[in-house]
Amino acid sequence: MGRSPCCDKEGLKKGPWTPEEDTKLVRYIQIHGPGNWRILPKNAGLERCGKSCRLRWTNYLRPDIKRGRFSFEEEESIIQLHSLHGNKWSAIAARLPGRTDNEIKNYWNTHIRKRLLRNGIDPVTHAPRLDLLDLSSILSSPHLNLSNLLRLQTLLNPLALTLLSSNVENPNILLQKLQENQLLDSHTLNNQTPAFQPSQYENLMSEQNPSNLADSSLPNPPQSAQNNLGQLHTTSPSSSDQVFQNYYPTNENGSNFFYGVSDQMKAVDLSENSSFDSVLSTPSASTFINGGTEDEKESFCSNLLRFEIPESLDQLDYFM
């Protein structure tokens, strides 16, 4: 249903506001206060609909509005609040003094949302979305073959574990099961459930005992990697992990969607001894911590949100 737009009436102006119109609106509200938006334009001498006046006032002319670029703290708050409230922009704006819901919504859609997508994070659920990552580099890897693809699939979805215990000699059955598994993945994502939970690591590792492997010719993981995997859920987060927790706080069950994948990536990259602590020692991090331009800070924040599949994807072999 819905009612006809109030601005459809003849003679009412639409589009950008002129400084003269702004002056009229501000002057009127300074005297009479906001409210009664339907009669306001007539009394203020404006050829606008009341709704247009209200939006102009609340989104632009209000004296307590803070204009200009969002600070890092504000951006962090927006992400945190969005993970709690979703697209309830007014609820988010209520926690950010001086910012309007419209401004926050625009900033989310034009900056934060794109950045999250770029880094493989679903901006709706705040969960990692491996299907959003650019996998072209992986697929073009010379190390990619059906066997490795299966192992990657195992990382992406533990249901694929069943494939490893099935008859891998028949490629048709494998392809069929992969297709079925893909459907299950889509279903899982549609229900906004993380595709991989940290606890599944233990299942993965216990089931991936070398004696159970379909392809036992693979080398065992290095001891350091095994130790690290064993510590995944027993050590306290590093300082840089804390930054991620700031962005992606644990849910009511105490699990953190982001860690599910970031831990996988860390595990994959163990032989290069990389960790997020190293991020904080980079020049860009130093720039951020010690001060720098907004662009430099944004670049650093973007890097923080970026987890990349290492070029040495064949290291997956260590865990299969």
Added chain:
DNA sequence: AAACAGTGCAACCGCTCTGAC
């Protein structure tokens, strides 16, 4: 220099909510 594409943001649209009657 011109054409085109991409980006960011103000403003609008359409729907829902809320309170008065």
Added chain:
DNA sequence: TGTCAGAGCGGTTGCACTGTT
């Protein structure tokens, strides 16, 4: 209880600006 109007909200659009070819 139902209706109506005002207000609020989230999604979308239009356009100016900027960068690239």
